[in-house]
Amino acid sequence: MARRADHSRDELAKLIEKTAQEIIAVQGLSALTTRKIGTAVGYSPGTIYNVFDDLDGVISRVNALTLKDLSHALAQVHLTGEVMVDAHTILQEYLSFQKAHPKLWAAVMLHSARADLRVSPDYASALDAAFAQVEHVIAPAFQGHPENDVKTAVRVLWASLQGISSLPDDAEMVSLPGQSKADLCANLVDTYLQGVLAASARRR
Amino acid sequence: MARRADHSRDELAKLIEKTAQEIIAVQGLSALTTRKIGTAVGYSPGTIYNVFDDLDGVISRVNALTLKDLSHALAQVHLTGEVMVDAHTILQEYLSFQKAHPKLWAAVMLHSARADLRVSPDYASALDAAFAQVEHVIAPAFQGHPENDVKTAVRVLWASLQGISSLPDDAEMVSLPGQSKADLCANLVDTYLQGVLAASARRR
DNA sequence: ACCTGAACACCGTTCAAGT
């Protein structure tokens, strides 16, 4: 059998991506299998390997899409120019994106923790776009700092927020009564930026 | 077959733990299978289920051991009473433990990110012990702060360091020239604690 | 050129059967 060409190569790629995204969003990354994708798109599992290198390639692609969505969401926030206020605003946007797409986001976090997963060009550029948003917001706090400090800070905060966000919701760790992961994230951003501002003050 | 009792239940548990630890340490968590453990300990895979609930139970146990080892290592550091110095010292100890046992540590990090994994009592107590070490070190920075602030800070820093540490070594993210993950960790701890100290100063 | 579906080499987990 073969040569159905119900779909062009590109159509098929998009179909697989969309299907994989839905499976991850609803059932989680661990439920994503080539057989399940195959059934859902109406092709045999083998066909996926015609369009993607392997399952990890599909996952990479879905994560790139998720990251791009986040980046767009972050670009929408209204900024005041007051660093602490704006940092808070963009953090809230980040947290509500996570809350809206918990399983897609969990897949992204697992991705950044796995050395063996390829970083596709569009994954990298989506990440850069997200970094640029944050950099723009917190840059005012870095007046008088060496040029690279703000870039370093974005990366430190980004990875740190991943660490806090990936805690289980009911974690023993977070169990100080009445404290949510969102509180810990806010504490991190606040205290870190206060540290940056303190360093600026000392320079003057 | 059956009723060999070459080992008591406890001996068998220890044997399985030790074997699983070695497999994870050398080949990584994803290489740990019940069949492989079975072969290594000289029992059938089914026997593991006589001693542990399932493979996740074995993983939990190995992670508890790893956490206990870290906690012991942290307890060995020499403290000066100078917060910024001591925080730096204990961070270095944490980082060198990670470097010494990268795959065991990666398994612990994956554990804290997975909501579905059981937290055994000895895992929880090992984590508490590690937290207590860090709390003791950074407590002096929290003079005049509400009582819970230092506990919150330990948890924020812990999760944040997990986030940074779990970045792949060659990550795009960290690729600011000449910057290692250790540098990002140091930046986090320094800046965060400066933020805490700035808040203390403002209170006076 | 594209697609299938069987095959290969695995998994975790269960459980009847044996001692």
Add this chain to the structure above:
DNA sequence: ACCTGAACACCGTTCAAGT
């Protein structure tokens, strides 16, 4: 009571064979 090993219900990936 303890242990085995076959069985069940899965995996990702490859590839000869078909159109």
